Amino acid sequence: MKLQNIRILIKYYVGDISQHRDFLLIYLSGVLLSLFPVGWSGTGVTFFGFPLELYGNTREDSLLALLKEFCSWAWLFIAIFYLLPNLLQRLSESLSINNTLWIRLAPCSPYEVAISRALWVIIWAFVVGMFGIVWSLICGYFHQIAFSELLINVIGLVSHILLAGGLVLALDLGFFTGTLERNQVSFLALISPVILILFYWGIDKVLNEKYMKFFPYAVPFSDGLTDISYHFGVTALIGFCLLCIHIALKFRFSRVITNFEDGNNASNY
């Protein structure tokens, strides 16, 4: 295994910060929207001066409800406009026959490619989580509320990314090879963490076991749901395990010799 190959592949996959300038602009405007227009009128929370009727009687409760809702809208926006086209569709595209054949021309072994794909997902989750933590710290400092309450939606988004990316990689079983099928897999992976809550509600009504709080799902607008951090944490853990499984499955090709010459002369190609 060569770290240099992985580094080059990740640089190709993730890109640099100049490609995500529009995302940074949208993030900054979102942060500003959750700071200055949000206020407290004495009886209720206000947004641009308009009074809103939200859950919670105290100032902290209703501000937290509004900011959590903003985070949920941001979650939906990121999932539809950034996660699906920029991560999941490109991830499933990288598993297609065309891309696999192309990458075989490079001196990378299959498990190096697998590791770089898994790191791609993890870097996405890490960066989005960092942006979320910075947002919640700024909001907590500006409004003087507990920022740890705001982190729950950020954890949910991170676990959503991990599980969706893990599902795309784990479904690389050789059945879905065409472009349309790969797109369908990426869409299925996008909605599966949300769809899982329907299974949870169905099973929970029948069984009502105490272990049901470890059932994986990740949904925005999670006000009123109980044990939400367990569900999100298990989702992230399963996504991480799926990434590890993808890497482990590619290790069966580790005996394939990809360097026809000594490693130092690879620059001739």
Add this chain to the structure above:
Amino acid sequence: MQATTKKKRSQRWWAILLCIPMLISCAAPIAPFIWEVALIIGANLTYTGAGQFLEQAVDEVIYKIFHNDSPGYIVPDPYNRHNGTYSTRMKLTTKDASGNFRFYILDRPRMVRESESSAWELAPDLKSLTEQVLKGGALSPEGQF
């Protein structure tokens, strides 16, 4: 071969549009269920902060465009000419003992009158509530509006 299948796929987008009237005109269990789900989603959207903000922002824009300088008029009820509704917002202002302006906005309040020729007045319950508020009697628990 590859090109022809691709062309077929790209022409099939209108099938999604066709699905909407087909689903809406479905038989008993399906179409009412779709309407019910849509209504539940819409009702819940009005409870979110973004939904409430949009409602009030649209109201504000309409007020600013159409009713900003208008003095307002009263629309009598079609079956009872002695009751009616004010067409826009009514802003009532007073000055309290400490010299602060205190104002109170009624959005399209109900109006009543004694006879066809007499002047319009606020509905009795609104009138008493307004008087209390302007005196400073009926303040909300935190003491602000």
